Amino acid sequence: MLADRAEGSRLSRTARLALASAAAALACGVVLSPALDAAGLLIDIFKLEDREVRLPLALISASLTVNVFIDVAIAFATFEMLLRRQAAQRALDASVAEQAALSRKVLQSRLAAMQAQVEPRFLFDTSVGIEQLYARDATQGAAQMDRLIAYLRVALPRLRESGSTVAAEAELVQSYLAVVQASAGGRPQLRVTVAGDCAGAPLHPMLLPMVQRAVRDPAQVPAAIDLVAKRSGDAVTIVLRLARGGLCDGDDELHRVQGRLAALYGPQAQLHCDASMADATEFTLHLPAPSAA
Secondary structure, three states, rough: OOHHHOOOOOOOHHHHHHHHHHHHHHHHHHHHHHHHHOOOOOOEEEEEEOEEEEEHHHHOOOOOHHHOOOOOOHHHHHHHHHHHHHHHHHHHHHHHHHHHHHHHHHHHHHHHHHOOOHHHHHHHHHHHHHHHHHHHHHHHHHHHHHHHHHHHHHHHHHHHHOEEEHHHHHHHHHHOOOOOOOOOOOOOOOEEEEEEOOOOOOOOHHHHHHHHHHHHHHHHHHEEEEEEEEEEEOOOEEEEEEEEOOOOOHHHHHHHHHHHHHHHHHHHHEEEEOOOOOOOOEEEEEOOOOOOO
């Protein structure tokens, strides 16, 4: 059993029980009874009807030995059961912790892949746009190609990483939107403010999917996007404000971000979406600061 493997003992539970009970009973029969008799504390005279009967010391010693054997066996069995239960619980806790750590790593890898992935439609449209730009203006076509290459250089290494930082994720959003801006007449204008005390804070990739949702439709690219990251006590607060309404409506991509956020950080992390503004959507992400994580 799991508890037996965790104990790593050479003797079986039955053997330990027998040895302990026998040792206690032997000590009682050989030492305790004669000691009580020598001290005059041994009760060996009993009344039987109208006469007194003296029991031999050997019989009293045997009786004490049997009683002690039974009591020690029960006590030892109870103690052994508690030890086995504790060992099994420790093994179970270690297994659960290991499984949780593996699940966390899998979630981190999936989330990194989700953010770092180059959308086929985005890559295709950008490539077609670059080709058309080259036909009209080789200089502009080369500039757009440079922007795409810069984005890929930032995005593709994320496939090999399980985590990132606030500053690195802001850089990824900037490089992505630089390509979008060139294809959408300068929209959206991006404003990034990252406080120095949270720039290096760990952040699992999850900002870019929310930005991609807002710019995926070329006809509805927001005019501006504001990204603000600051530290508030024991939490890092990231506010992503998009100049486009209706983005709080859940879809599969947003649900995946929310689910993996809960799995990675637990109740310490929260994602709120403010849809009260008709022409804007504001996502607020609260994450535990490094000292509180």
